[in-house]
Amino acid sequence: MLKIKNLRCSVQRAVHTRQLAYEGYGNPPEAIQLKSINIGDKPAADQVFVKWIAAPINPADLNQIQGVYPVKPTLPAVGGNEGFGKVISVGSNVKSVKEGDHVIPNKSGLGTWRELGLHSETDVFLIDNELPLEYAAVFQVNPPTAYRMLKDFIHLKKGDTVVQNGANSAVGKQVIQICRILGIKSVNVVRNRDNLEDLVKELKDLGADDVITQEELYGRKKKFPGVKLALNCVGGRSSLFLASLLDHGGCMVTYGGMSKQPVDCPTGPLIFKDISLRGFWMSRWYDIQKTPEKRQEMYKELAEWMKSGEMKKQAFVNNRLEDHARAIEDAQNKHEKKQLFLLD
Known part of the structure; x- marks a missing residue:
């Protein structure tokens, strides 16, 4: 009162x-x-x-x-x-x-x-x-971060593939759901853990197409052709192998550094596949908007997905x-x- x-x-x-x-x-x-x-x-x-x-x-x-x-x-x-x-x-x-x-x-x-x-x-x-x-x-941070990274760096269309580490993070789960809604395939990297089966089920229930461990990423046994976009919130060795999955002209966007290690980049794909590395910070995106229209458009689409239940609480x-x-x-x-x- x-x-x-x-x-x-x-x-x-x-x-x-x-x-x-x-x-x-x-x-x-x-x-x-x-x-x-x-x-x-x-x-x-x-x-x-x-x-x-x-x-x-x-x-x-x-x-x-x-x-x-x-x-x-x-x-x-x-x-x-x-x-x-x-x-x-x-x-x-x-x-x-x-x-x-x-x-x-x-x-x-x-x-x-x-x-x-x-x-x-x-x-x-x-x-x-x-x-x-x-x-x-x-509503202000994680859903818009996922939305903007999927919209602003590579022109993605239905059937394209996105790969991300830290897939069980708050942003990672938003990425999975927006990819499912837009018809984009998602490959999701997580750390190995005791309850891995439960985590894999949770992410697949959200719409993940593939869930692999860091060790499987480093082993390079699984192939994921046509990766257009990689989303990195870990850095270090994980970012090196994540960028290695990119196809010609692909882009890796870094939005976090949980390992506290520098972002690593593979030399071969950087030269011969012309991959690119970018950074993203949601706060800066808000700062540089001169008019509200783009933000309003994003919020409208996100709100519709949430109210319809396509994005889970x-x-x-x-x-x-x-x-x-x-x-x-x-x-x-x-x-x-x-x-x-x-x-x-």
Whole structure:
């Protein structure tokens, strides 16, 4: 419940709210503190008043609190780069959203681990109000990352083949599903593990055509002709063998470096097959968009797939703000399910 305190001004009121903030960089479970503050409930002319509903804990959030992420909000800062909320009221000059709309951050660094926020109109972006919470809370990062990598580097058509490592990651699972929807074959590389059969079944249920282990990739026993696009989030030896699968004119896109090793490239295919290496960061894509149309088009297509059930809901561990220390620690050490703050 919101606690309202009347101020001397009869128009503006102070609203009591909570947020997870950090005053300096450090170990996230220790650096993050639950703060209670009062904010005005009347947005200025170019502001929107947002009730945040749900926000995940992503690796980028933890890196940001540690001070090693490229996007560094001014300190003290509120944690969280992703999530969605409902617009409670808008200022007189606001045109892009209205009361009742659902919104997500326009860019990284907004701070979504909070119950309420007064934000500039340009800090938020409209999404489909009909998206269920499980989709809306994680709509900004992983699905668009998969979408853009499949759309922006190679002109893929039905029957083409994409190969990726880290296929059981959040982005990897989105790639599998979008490939299935678009009629593109996916070859998916994962690390060997005790529950490999269960993981293979999970990925094939999402639409994976082939699932192989790193060892099978290195052994080169399986052949995958006509690979147009490789998606790399691991680096090191894995990237070397992944790029080796590319056909003439193919492209390997790197969007992560989980091994903390440099990206390796095979000399032969680089020369004789004219393969190319590119990098991708979703935050930069958002930064360089001059108009909203391309983003709106992407969001419309993703939302349609989600609402129709063609893209499956992600499983979460739900947390309240007061559970932040355990939730953040689990996000650092347990990766089976994403941690989610329920803020409503």
